[in-house]
Amino acid sequence: MNEVKECLRNIEQNYKLFQQQQFTFIAALDHTRENAHDKIRPIASIGQVQAYLDHHCNNSTDRRILLMFLNICSDLNKLCQKLEALHAGTSVTNNILEKCKLLVSPSNDLSTIRAKYPHDVVNHLSCDEAKNHYGGVVSLIPIVLDCMKAWVAHSEKLPRNYMQNVSDGSADSQKRTQQDGSAKASAPLGPRPAILTTATQTLVSYKGCSREQNSQRGKKEHLNGTGRNTWKCLNGPWKPPGKHSF
Numbered sequence: 388m389n390e391v392k393e394c395l396r397n398i399e400q401n402y403k404l405f406q407q408q409q410f411t412f413i414a415a416l417d418h419t420r421e422n423a424h425d426k427i428r429p430i431a432s433i434g435q436v437q438a439y440l441d442h443h444c445n446n447s448t449d450r451r452i453l454l455m456f457l458n459i460c461s462d463l464n465k466l467c468q469k470l471e472a473l474h475a476g477t478s479v480t481n482n483i484l485e486k487c488k489l490l491v492s493p494s495n496d497l498s499t500i501r502a503k504y505p506h507d508v509v510n511h512l513s514c515d516e517a518k519n520h521y522g523g524v525v526s527l528i529p530i531v532l533d534c535m536k537a538w539v540a541h542s543e544k545l546p547r548n549y550m551q552n553v554s555d556g557s558a559d560s561q562k563r564t565q566q567d568g569s570a571k572a573s574a575p576l577g578p579r580p581a582i583l584t585t586a587t588q589t590l591v592s593y594k595g596c597s598r599e600q601n602s603q604r605g606k607k608e609h610l611n612g613t614g615r616n617t618w619k620c621l622n623g624p625w626k627p628p629g630k631h632s633f
Contacts, residue, residue: 388542391469395535398462402528405455409511412456413521415449430524433460434493456528463531464491470538477545483538490531497523502530 405412419439420426430436440453467488476484489495500523502508508525509517516522 388473388539391466391473392539394462394466394469395532395539398459398466399532401455401459401462402532405452405459405528406508408452408455409508409525411448411452412525413512413516415444415452416521416524418445418449419443419453429498429520429522431496431498432494433457433491433497433527436524437493459528460491463487463528463535466535467491470535474542474545477541480538480541483534483541487531487534487538490527490534497527499523500526500530502526 416430416436416439420430420443422443422445423439436453437457440450440457444450444453467484470484470487490497490500502525506526506529508529509522512521512525
């Protein structure tokens, strides 16, 4: 909420500078309308001012003041997005926010809106200018600022844990997403399937045959050795022929 208040204060400061140059703004609109041969229609939208700036503005003073107006409108639009993301809102705050978003839309018709007291922007125009040409466009920014102040005032009356719960829910959601990503990244890979080439299979088969042959040879030698020992036990030690001891 503090960040929203700071943004709102900055926009108000920029608007005060702009408001001091309202006559320059009206003169710039008058010049560009004349260049566009569009002196009959009222200034009815932000998009119309943008078109005058892009295609019919011939001097730096007019360009500067028109660009200042459009930048303030852009800042208000961005602030609407911040307000929308700050908390879910109530029926009152949501209605206020929808009104703000509609007003700062580039194609919205501004020709019928008028800023009321204590704003005096309309009073600085002639009757013809206020009624037929510039009454809506000079009223836009003060009306939107009033709506945003009302939104902040209503939001501050909400229970303290209301906005805290929304913030905690958003933080928990981000934390769960990060933990899921970490778990997937650190999960062990499954056992890799054994891939045996023809050469590997032949080598394994050869080793198996060799072990089997060695085993059979060992058994045969063991049996032969056992047979000789048994014969020695039965017949006694070997004696040279012709010599017999009794």
